[in-house]
Amino acid sequence: MQALSFYFVFPFLYLIASLPFCALYRLSDFLFHLLWLSGYRKKVVLSNLRNSFPEKNTLETEALCKAYFRYLCDLTLETLKTMRMSEEEIKRRCIYEQPKWLTQFYNEKRSLIFVMGHYGNWEWAGPSFVFNNQFKLTVVYRPLSNPYFEKMMTSMRTKFGTRIVPANLALREMVSNRKNVTATALIADQAATTANSYWTTFLNQETAVFNGPEKLAVKFNYPVVYMRIQRIGRGYYKLTPELLFENPASTMEGEILEAFTKRLEKEIILDPTIWLWSHRRWKHQRPEPAPVESKV
Numbered sequence: 694m695q696a697l698s699f700y701f702v703f704p705f706l707y708l709i710a711s712l713p714f715c716a717l718y719r720l721s722d723f724l725f726h727l728l729w730l731s732g733y734r735k736k737v738v739l740s741n742l743r744n745s746f747p748e749k750n751t752l753e754t755e756a757l758c759k760a761y762f763r764y765l766c767d768l769t770l771e772t773l774k775t776m777r778m779s780e781e782e783i784k785r786r787c788i789y790e791q792p793k794w795l796t797q798f799y800n801e802k803r804s805l806i807f808v809m810g811h812y813g814n815w816e817w818a819g820p821s822f823v824f825n826n827q828f829k830l831t832v833v834y835r836p837l838s839n840p841y842f843e844k845m846m847t848s849m850r851t852k853f854g855t856r857i858v859p860a861n862l863a864l865r866e867m868v869s870n871r872k873n874v875t876a877t878a879l880i881a882d883q884a885a886t887t888a889n890s891y892w893t894t895f896l897n898q899e900t901a902v903f904n905g906p907e908k909l910a911v912k913f914n915y916p917v918v919y920m921r922i923q924r925i926g927r928g929y930y931k932l933t934p935e936l937l938f939e940n941p942a943s944t945m946e947g948e949i950l951e952a953f954t955k956r957l958e959k960e961i962i963l964d965p966t967i968w969l970w971s972h973r974r975w976k977h978q979r980p981e982p983a984p985v986e987s988k989v
Contacts, residue, residue, distance in 0.1 A: 699841035706845075710776040714928055717774060721766040728762055734971040738762070741970050745896035745961075760966040768967075771928065772816045775849045780824060783853065787814070787821035788925070790933045798916060799827055804875045806915045806941075807934070808906050810882035810957045811969035813922030814930055819878070820853035821932050822920075828876040831856040833863045835883075863905070867913060878920070879906045881950075882957060884974050891950045892979050895958055899979045907949040910941035917941055917949055919956050924967050 712720065729735075738761060742754050749757070798805060805828065809815060823830050832850065834857050837843040850857050858866045867877060881903055890901035910917045917938040923931040937952050938944055961968045 695839045696841055699839065699845075703845070706773055707776065709770060710773045712774075714774070717770050718767065718927060721763075721770050724770075725763050725766045728766060729759065735762075737973060738970045741974065742965075744898055744975070746965070747897060757965055758970075761968075761970050764966050765971065767927065768814060771814055772849075775816055775820075775852070776845075780820075780853065783817060783820045784824055786928055787817040787930045787932055789821045789825040790931065791825055792934055792936075794936060795826070795918075795934055799874055802874050804828075804870075804873070804913070804915045805877070805918050806906060806910045806913075807876055807878040807918050807920050808881045808937070808953045809878065809920040809922070810960075811880060811972070812882075812957065812960060813924055813967050815880060815922065816850070817930060818920060818922055818932055819850065819855040821930075822876070822878075823854045826876070827874070829856065829870070829873055830854070830876045830878065831858055831866060831870070832878045832880075833858055833860050834880075835860055860905070864909065867909065871913075876918075877909070877915070879903075879909075881906045881953060882969075882974070884972065884976050886977065890977075891947050893947075893951055893954050895954050896961065898975050900954070900975060901977050901979070902950050902954055904950060906953070907941070907944075907947070910938070910949055911944065914940060914942040917953075919953060921960065924964065 709717070709720065735758065738758050739754060742749075742757050742761075746754065746757070795805075809818070819830060819832055822828075832855055834850075836859050837846060847857060863877070863879075867875070883903065885901040885903040889904055891904045891907070892899060892901055894900065895902070906917070909915075916936060919935045919937050921933040921935055923933070925931050935956070937956070938949055941949055
């Protein structure tokens with residue numbers, strides 16, 4: 694059944710990926726109207742927006758919700774477009790700003806850890822970085838359950854030289870590449886389980902954050918870099934690395950995760966519509982502290 698569904702859908706996906714951008718965005722506008730009428734995850738998005746921006750009134754929240762779904766359609770088709778994009782198109786549509794300290798780290802043979810969120814077009818960020826750097830880029834990701842679509846996405850994500858590795862193999866990958874100058878990217882704003890998380894306040898809500906990025910950064914003492922993505926026009930982005938911690942081994946527990954979360958929060962507040970509001974980010978609750986047993 695999984696193979697059947699893939700081979701039925703794939704020709705349509707390939708056709709969409711082959712469209713010029715002007716036609717792609719006309720299709721996106723059409724899909725937005727269908728998606729909006731369907732009510733797909735509208736309650737989830739509205740709930741997330743209300744809780745994140747309690748100061749906004751109903752009309753403002755509805756407007757943000759609508760703008761988000763418009764962008765979600767753009768993002769989905771832009772991701773598919775990667776299948777047929779050239780190096781020149783990536784460079785033109787995702788402008789990369791190289792800070793001097795990043796070149797210095799490479800010359801010093803210092804590997805890096807990048808942290809980012811589901812914000813803007815994170816799929817184009819990888820190729821944009823690869824085209825402008827000598828670091829070997831590895832992106833940590835969660836594989837899809839359908840092996841056929843997983844193979845398609847893997848082909849798209851590695852098309853321009855990015856390596857990808859499942860989250861459960863990230864540590865092994867980093868150990869095996871210790872002699873190389875690498876950049877390991879983690880999208881660190883998924884809903885974390887309570888067992889492997891750091892709790893903080895994010896967008897006015899109690900939020901569990903994966904502690905993996907901090908553990909890896911401290912273990913290897915790789916500088917931690919926040920990858921900023923700005924949408925500067927429809928289908929155009931700007932990518933800017935920002936150094937958060939040069940020596941993570943000297944940080945206190947939770948300091949890296951707190952800094953990343955606050956930096957991402959600041960970005961979301963500046964332009965809320967391009968964050969992934971339709972995922973269930975706050976489905977876990979902070980566990981109650983264990984009671985302290987009194988000694989008699």
